[in-house]
Amino acid sequence: DPVTLRYLPNHGGLAAFELAAELGYYDAAGITLENLGYATGGPETLIALAGGSADIGSAATPAVLNAIAGGNDFVAVFPTNGINDSAQSIFYVRDDSPIRTIADLPGHTIAVNTLGAHLDYVVREALHQKGLPEDAANLVVVPGPQLDQVLRAGQVDVSAFGYWQTTFEGAARQKGGLRAVFDDTDVLGEIAGGFAVLRRDWIDAHPAEARAFVDGATKALDYARSHPAETKAIFARVLQERGENPEVAQYFAGYGVREGGLATTRDVQFWIDILTREGKIAPGKIAAADILYQSAEAPAPATN
Amino acid sequence: MAPIAPPSSPAGTDLPPTLAASRGEVSVQELYKSFTLNRAALAVLRGLSLTVAGGESLAIVGPSGCGKTTLLRVLAGLETPDRGRVLIDGHPVAGVGRERAIIYQEPRLLPWASVLDNVAFGLEVRGTPRAEARDRARHYLRLVGLQAFETALPRQLSGGMAQRVGIARALTVQPEILLLDEPLAALDAMTKLTVQEELARIWAEERMTMILVTHDLEEAIYLADRVLVLSRETETPPRLLEVPLPRPRDRNAPGFVALRRDLMRSFGLQ
Amino acid sequence: MAPIAPPSSPAGTDLPPTLAASRGEVSVQELYKSFTLNRAALAVLRGLSLTVAGGESLAIVGPSGCGKTTLLRVLAGLETPDRGRVLIDGHPVAGVGRERAIIYQEPRLLPWASVLDNVAFGLEVRGTPRAEARDRARHYLRLVGLQAFETALPRQLSGGMAQRVGIARALTVQPEILLLDEPLAALDAMTKLTVQEELARIWAEERMTMILVTHDLEEAIYLADRVLVLSRETETPPRLLEVPLPRPRDRNAPGFVALRRDLMRSFGLQ
Amino acid sequence: MAFQGLEISVPPIETPARPLPPLSGANLRRGVEAGARVLSRYGLLLGFLALWQIAASAGWLNPSVFPPLDRIAATLWQGIVSGALLDDIAISLQRAGIAFAASVAVGVPLGLAMGQMPVVERALDPILQLFRQTSALALYPVFILLLGLGETSKIFVIFWASLFPILLATIGGVQQVDGKLLEMARSFGAGRLTLFARVILPAAVPAIFVGLRLSGTTALLLLIAAEMIGANKGLGFQVMNAQFNFRTDLMFAAIFLLAFLGLALNAALVAAQARFCRWSEPR
Amino acid sequence: MAFQGLEISVPPIETPARPLPPLSGANLRRGVEAGARVLSRYGLLLGFLALWQIAASAGWLNPSVFPPLDRIAATLWQGIVSGALLDDIAISLQRAGIAFAASVAVGVPLGLAMGQMPVVERALDPILQLFRQTSALALYPVFILLLGLGETSKIFVIFWASLFPILLATIGGVQQVDGKLLEMARSFGAGRLTLFARVILPAAVPAIFVGLRLSGTTALLLLIAAEMIGANKGLGFQVMNAQFNFRTDLMFAAIFLLAFLGLALNAALVAAQARFCRWSEPR
């Protein structure tokens, strides 16, 4: 049946399902997308999803887990983004900075977009791996548009551009004068960063459409990996149509999701472990298998 | 303590015989009122009892700060006595009532309303249609000589003019009981005479009960059936003085002059 | 137009001969002042010229709304005349000045300050040390009979008491020129007499120029060297009347009574 | 006794208060005066703008954060003539307008009631104080959950924030009404409603206008927060969107537009206040 | 003429205004009355909280967005005993406190000056109006550029937003001062400063307090915006960070803490106002 899925886009880029729609992958299944207006952060989309005013949510993994632990019956249907050798979160310093390796970080200030999430744990893990105290560096929150500015003005020593903030990273890199120290794949290897989320009751009511939605999106993830130039062109066109700056499309570095667009148990379990360890969710309350999307005909998520 | 009865016989006055039966009787029973000043109690009303007959005119005189305004405010229902009560036509009063209207010691005009609107205010809040209220307001404005200032704002008036607006406002509602707090103090001698005559005429025509605080002994004698003399010293009891002169009164009549002289002497004047 | 000179000879008064030379001379030259009311001009002062000698006492009388307060305000520098000017000791005035103090028609007390602070206010704003200002304020408070109310707040005062605080405040600054706008209107006969006597005494002692608006003709005659009679009608010119009575004046002296009767008659009274 | 009528001069003709005849060259002088008035009023503002322009074009300030004013003006002009910004203005005005109207419609009567009736004030004050202390920004998720993503939640966020200034100012205004006038009106038999309409409301008007001006500003400022989520039109959206797209010129253009709207609203309210309070003493 | 002294009753002993003797059972009655007073004051608030608890635990509301109050309370309690939230409270209080103090220190004198001196008002009004209309949120990049990421910019954002309510309220209060009192003071020779200290300031106190209360709230609310950038501590940071991580219990715990701080500040200001305005007529 034809269905309309309502969602909130992000500034400066397209989600995989948006790309799928542009590529016409949903035409056959009768899926149309309805743009409700921008979100500045993932959690808003989860709340809109919980309240029923949107049908697709999309957020970083810990936010998704907290939302589910809070009692929402959400299903993480596919990883929206992640890190691999093409898409990474890069930690930049100014060219003249004395910071050369992770070991130089202690005592310095690092700008990240959120605490308690991906970049926060990358830094902790990085310091931990070097045998340093996890809180040896000072993290402060700075929104994406200001990351470059605060680094160059010397207000922070390091700016961490998240893998989802490639537009800001690209623009900063292009201006020059910055040097990358390390990235998150150095620390964590390949891992998903966030998930697209549907309500379980919606999936139960529309099993076929859900399947088609996920398949289309994962197909688009693969398309973006194999056709980066075309993808950038599509981005530029859509951004232009939305009234955004098409220039930023050139900074798109891929979604960072492994081939086939599949989630692994580790993508989720890594965060379940952290959150459980910090007492933010009760032990055993959530299992990766329960929250990842599986349909009758789909294989169980791969493990690695 | 025997309360003061209305004058047993309105001897020598030209009040119509129906007066005793008319409405607007004010009876005050053992009123006590004191204020706290410097943590000490200042006794202002000290067990005052008094009956004013319906349609009677009572003047209240006494030194500054002796409690005249306080008494009038208790009668108006604006101040609760510490003890004792006020009866109007036999019913205890609680708060303000439409049968009473008060002319305050200061004009208390609405600064944003024109003179005419200020005068019509009393009637309008009682539900009189605007046009009618304004007509009656115009009548009383003329009476106090301010017909030319209908559209003026209070800040454009002189002190005496503002006070006259307050008088017109109270008269306009034609209350059964009119309470006046030195209404003519800010008026020049000539205007004062005119307004006094108007008050006497209105009182004779409408037969309302009139309770008038004044510093002008002549005015008290000219307008009142009886004069209540309050004092500030706690030892001196209030006194009540009858004015047995026929109306309309002649200020130059020997009786009038004699009464005035007596009253002044009793105040230690001249 | 010949301006009014100070009384050429202070005949019959007991003013000291040094008076003419003393400071505080007020000279008014062709004052015009009108207000806009209903888009029409209301002419209040119509070319008034007048000289009040330093140390003289002038009373201003006239019907309500004739412009007494307006004239006083122009003299105080609170109102700018449309034309003409005011000279004090030969210098044109622009705005208020410390040599003048005014007692307003309404008390104008600071509601948040105690009675004593209100009285001391005038001195304090002129820089007198607080303790000294309060001492002098206490003196004048006693003069107006309010020593017991030092710490009271204005809202705890009766109308007459508030007015007396205003009087004390102006007296406390001992101005060269004292402008009084019906200061005693809210006082009972007895208190009024006391304050009038005090005013006469202070004036005789301190020899300030005193310009007094009043509705009480007896008060005018009792206190003033000359009486300025203003009128409301545009046709009637202001008149100036000399009071050739010796001081201290006796209200019962034949000259006093006759003068009062004449003045009242000229107002169309009695 | 002697009437010294002679000594008093009364002018022959009564023509007082005529304005002085115009002087020659008065028009020129008036022009110069008007210029001085404008300068004394807008001098500082113009100086500030000039400083900006110079600092930005001379490179004293980072031009990617502070674009020169001429660039901002060009962007603004283009956005308006192309009609692109007009849509934003329309939708933002609608949102802020409805929210402001609602906060006036709720805040003024509620403030009048709370200022006048201690029972109502006692009952409502704690919960309103709690609400007042709660940021619209923080509660946005809650509003989204309860009211959805559409216009309702956006308008409600603005309403929420702009309600309290007007409510507080109105309560304050009512509680400062001259007690003597209230007493006078009550003693004439004025009921609660008449008291409101004839005494409290007129007397509280100046304070209410302070509240209106604060609320009006709040309503426009909150557009930025309200249009941060679930919007793709509106001046507030443009401010944030331009930031995300490195278009600081567009960002400032939208900020200036918002500020101009605020100035216009403020001027309208000041003019309305002047009209309503014509009775009050000119100072 | 006859003094009818006999007809007037004067009581033999002058002991007026003694309070009524206490009735038996008065203590009990007083207790019941106090209970009723509390209920009439906090009934609505308690009802609201009860409704929340029930709705959240019964599942009428999405419990992940509206956690039941007991969960919020537990989170709050834990945050406080573990000391985690205490740091946040301390740093937030410091930021809001400094900014509020600065906005009072600037806003009250400036408001007094602008309310009283037309020249100053004319010169400053346009630029202040422009600034007032400009969202602190939108200007954050500008503040960061000019003031850095540290405490200064955070405090300045709060200061910026909380300055205007107090400024406007003070100007409004000054312009409502009774002109007759001003005239009186001036006619006694009061200079500008004396006029300020002795007449304008006391008369404007009630209006200034309304401004203080609005500004105090604003300062606390702006913590959320101010701590959105460059912070890793503070209640405002916790609100947004909890939101980003979908920890609504923590978010509400921080919101409630902010609200309690606001209520405490408000209560302190109301008490201070009552003390300062003891002279005013009790109604």
Ligand SMILES: Nc1ncnc2c1ncn2[C@@H]1O[C@H](COP(=O)(O)OP(=O)(O)OP(=O)(O)O)[C@@H](O)[C@H]1O
């Ligand atoms: N609200 C109040 N608080 C404290 N004391 C008060 C209050 N109102 C009046 N008083 C005191 O009560 C006394 C009587 O005041 P009241 O106004 O009745 O006097 P009055 O006879 O009308 O005087 P006046 O002729 O001067 O108007 C005064 O001493 C005054 O100080």
Ligand SMILES: Nc1ncnc2c1ncn2[C@@H]1O[C@H](COP(=O)(O)OP(=O)(O)OP(=O)(O)O)[C@@H](O)[C@H]1O
């Ligand atoms: N600000 C003003 N605007 C317009 N008209 C005014 C203003 N002030 C005074 N007037 C008018 O000027 C006239 C004179 O007023 P003024 O106060 O001088 O009278 P007055 O002689 O003091 O009267 P009273 O004895 O009643 O106090 C009045 O008719 C009054 O209406």
Ligand SMILES: [Mg+2]
């Ligand atoms: Mg009185």
Ligand SMILES: [Mg+2]
């Ligand atoms: Mg006057």
